[in-house]
Amino acid sequence: MTKVITRFAPSPTGHLHIGGARTAIFSWLLAKHFNGEFLLRIEDTDFERSKQEYTDSILASMAWLGLTWSGETIYQSKRLAVYNEYVDKLLSENKAYWCKCTPQELEARREEAKAKGEAFHYDGRCRSLNLEKGEGYAVRLKIPSSGMVRFDDLVKGQIAIDVNELDDMVIRRADGTPTYNLAVVVDDATMGVSVVLRGDDHVSNTPKQILIYEALGFKQPQFGHVPMILGADRQKLSKRHGAKAVIDYKEDGLLPEALVNYLVRLGWSHGDQELFNTQELIELFTTDHLNNSAAGFDPEKLLWINAQHLRSKSPEELYPLLEEFLNKLGLNTFDKELILRLIPLYQPRVNTLVELAEALRPALSSLDKLEYEPKAAAQFSDEGKMRLKALSDLLTQIDDKGFDVPAVENCIHKYVEDNSLKFKQVGPVLRAALTGQSGGPSLPEFMSAIGKNNTLLRIKKVLL
The missing domain is CATH 1.10.10.350 (Arc Repressor Mutant, subunit A)
Structure with a gap:
């Protein structure tokens, strides 16, 4: 059996949100289940929107969730020369060509097609011109003139796309930077990734990437596209549904294993079991039971699962997790033994570490600061x-x-x-x-x- 190597590849244009976190968790569990490797790649080639603070936040969120990865973190921004090497290889093998069409010309043709009620496809007019490198020229991949691109999706089953629905895609922009699809293929192939689990918003990218794999002679990984998480109203998940960044759930006093438990159940099942510890998830998780339909996010269910995990912990396990929240309440001169005695009294009454710290406040407040409702x-x-x-x-x-x-x-x-x-x-x-x-x-x-x-x-x- 081929060694299972998975990856998570977030873009540091914002904090890690639960949709991305769930994808990371699925990939991590799959690698752990098969004693494989889980890799982390930061896709930071959007230089205008990528920020170090978001990279730091993503790494901190991953660490808090317990999603450890193998080897060094890969940064796409440091691999531009690698991508260009493979683009040059495709040019030298006549599998790609220079394109002089400007963005303005392409936009005019797109508008023209729209006016006619037609879908816009690049017509390949530069394909046979045998252009040399020129100022403002992009590079396009030559795709087959006919045929189907097929792949067996681990979640969705057989998917087939007619190449006539695609066009000669740009793989290097006029400014010399690689496009997303080219960089992803080069990275996954050179990193040895064997299974790519990601959101189903990437399904449309997969046929394009398969064509790049074939052109470069790379072995293709298995692909699995999981449905997106929706709000309770079945609309795209947003803050109004109660969804937050992972780091916010930490601040709210949730336990990382509870959030992992909840997110895994949003798209995967093992019978009717609701509560899992992380080791159970590692032992049980495979792609066989990934759901093909979108799950609805329920903040109340997440809170319930967190409460169950909180109540299953010993006072000794909860104490180090509580310190941060007690400090925020100004209770930083507390007695550890007293807290260990008090925790069992309040565990059944609270849902989060924030609530637990607040519940302990009266018992831990000094006499002069004891307030009366x-x-x-x-x-x-x-x-x-x-x-x-x-x-x-x-x-x-x-x-x-x-x-x-x-x-x-x-x-x-x-x-x-x-x-x-x-x-x-x-x-x-x-x-x-x-x-x-x-x-x-x-x-x-x-x-x-x-x-x-x-x-x-x-x-x-x-x-x-």
Whole structure:
């Protein structure tokens, strides 16, 4: 079996978005599944729109998603001489020719065809002129005069295009730069790429590229074109559908493995299974189950999947991921052991790391910065404070080392029973004093986590 070598080839004209990320993930998983190689190429020959900040963002997004690649990153901008070498080879073998048609002339012919209701095709008028290199001349590939271009798409099946639907394409522009199709073919062939997975907006490029492969004598890779991701309204995905750049999902507190899980399921399936860890995806992923129909992006489903992954992690796994978000809240003098005790109390209640950090804020805030929600503060009536004082006296009697969940639970239960009260007459004011909020996790678990001293100090602050 030929070694599986895949690649991802983004253009640094913007941040990495989820459509590109999904293509990268599919290519990475396929290579991993077959113990092959996954390569990265930055297609930065659009010198006006390509920016280093976008390259940096793409690389950071790839690293965050865990999409490691083999070897060095390839930059097309550094390979112009290589492309020109292959164009010159085609010229020398009479498989390409110089074209003197100017952009203005071509546009006039295009408008003329449009006026007649016809599709514009270059008529090959320079093909037989045997022109030498000239100022402002482009280079065109000679394509066959008849026949079909066929390929077996890994997703879409057999595709055949009549060459009469194509024309002698430009492979080097008048300014000396290679065209996209020429550069891609040279890169994929010289990099040894055996499988090209990409969006189905590239289907129309594939016959053209196959003709270049044939002209250069290169072995063709297998092609697979995955349908684009659509919005819930089945329109082209955009920000209004809730889609963002990958780096934004990181800032929103999503876990990378959750985003990978969700994006893979947008176009691939393994029975009815929804949740996968990355190792499972590597073991199970092949192109056999790639869908041929476009999937709709659902932000709520992504959030649900993220919540499931977040809840499956241990406090020790979540702690280093949380630090960044706690720092943003100004909680940068926190106690690691305290956080490890608190995380399990809030994991079932949140969907993202941002929400988890925010949920931990009351427990981690210093006494002078503890804030009270209006609904919580309303609990601090004279009667409420009287009950807090009584509870404080009882909690003080618990041994410092024995201040655990059962001890706290028994203490609160005893106070409620001895005073013929109901928990709802005690719990809300106690919670308000401890957290400044009207809702949250189990009080005995919270109190045990923050400890006896912190519990008593928080109650004391309300009583002063």
